[in-house]
Amino acid sequence: NAGVTQTPKFQVLKTGQSMTLQCAQDMNHNSMYWYRQDPGMGLRLIYYSASEGTTDKGEVPNGYNVSRLNKREFSLRLESAAPSQTSVYFCASSEFGPAGEQYFGPGTRLTVT
Amino acid sequence: AQSVTQPDIHITVSEGASLELRCNYSYGATPYLFWYVQSPGQGLQLLLKYFSGDTLVQGIKGFEAEFKRSQSSFNLRKPSVHWSDAAEYFCAVGAPGGGADGLTFGKGTHLIIQP
Numbered sequence: 001n002a003g004v005t006q007t008p009k010f011q012v013l014k015t016g017q018s019m020t021l022q023c024a025q026d027m028n029h030n031s032m033y034w035y036r037q038d039p040g041m042g043l044r045l046i047y048y049s050a051s052e053g054t055t056d057k058g059e060v061p062n063g064y065n066v067s068r069l070n071k072r073e074f075s076l077r078l079e080s081a082a083p084s085q086t087s088v089y090f091c092a093s094s095e096f097g098p099a100g101e102q103y104f105g106p107g108t109r110l111t112v113t
Numbered sequence: 114a115q116s117v118t119q120p121d122i123h124i125t126v127s128e129g130a131s132l133e134l135r136c137n138y139s140y141g142a143t144p145y146l147f148w149y150v151q152s153p154g155q156g157l158q159l160l161l162k163y164f165s166g167d168t169l170v171q172g173i174k175g176f177e178a179e180f181k182r183s184q185s186s187f188n189l190r191k192p193s194v195h196w197s198d199a200a201e202y203f204c205a206v207g208a209p210g211g212g213a214d215g216l217t218f219g220k221g222t223h224l225i226i227q228p
Contacts, residue, residue, distance in 0.1 A: 004156075033215045035215070035218075040122075040220055040221075041220060042117075042203060042218035042219055042220040042221055043157075043203070043216075043218040044218075045215035045216070045217075048215045058215055090156060090157070092157075097207075101147075101159045101162060102157075102159070102215075102216060103159075104149075104156035104157040104158070105156055106155065106156045107154075107155075107156055
C-alpha cells in the first residue's frame with residue numbers, strides 16, 4: 001500500500017519555466033489537497049478537491065492551477081515559476097474532508113532561481 | 114476563518130523528561146483538532162485528533178492531548194520523551210461542515226531532545 005505518492009522529489013526551475021507536480025493516492029479517498037510549506041510559516045493550503053471533478057482555491061492559490069484527473073490523481077501546475085514559489089509542496093488526501101485524517105505524501109522540494 | 118497559534122518556536126527537553134507543546138485556536142464553534150509530527154525530510158504523520166466527546170485523547174507513540182474549550186487550547190503532552198521524538202510538531206484545526214475543506218496549520222514547534 002503506497003498511500004500518497006508525489007513526483008518529482010526535487011526540482012530546480014528557472015524563473016518563467018513551467019512544470020507540473022504529480023500526486024496520486026491509492027486509498028480511494030474523495031478529497032485531495034495541495035499545501036506549500038515555508039520556513040516559519042507552517043503549511044498553507046493552495047488548492048483542494050473535495051471530490052472528483054471539483055476543485056477550489058485555498059489560502060494561497062495565485063500562480064498555480066490544479067487538475068483532478070480522476071479519483072486517484074491531483075496535479076499542481078506552475079505556469080510561469082517565480083522565486084517566491086520556492087518551497088516544499090505536499091499533497092494530501094482524506095476520506096471525509098476535515099472530518100478525517102489527512103494522509104500526506106513525502107513532498108516535492110522546488111527551487112526557482 | 115479559523116486560526117492556530119503555537120507560541121513556542123523551539124523547545125528543548127532532556128531525554129526522559131515530560132513534554133507539553135502548546136496550541137491555541139480561534140474558531141466560532143468547536144473545531145476538529147489535530148496534532149501532526151514531521152521528521153526531517155519527511156511528510157506529516159497524524160499523532161492524534163479530537164472531534165467531540167472525551168476531552169482527553171490518546172494518540173500514537175505515547176502522546177496525548179487535552180481539549181480545553183474555556184482556554185481554546187489543545188496542548189500535546191508526553192510523560193517521558195525519547196530521542197526519536199525530536200521533530201517538528203504541528204497543531205491544526207478543521208472547520209466542521211464549512212469553510213475551506215483543508216486544515217489550518219500552526220507554524221510549528223521544533224522539539225530538540227538533549228541526551
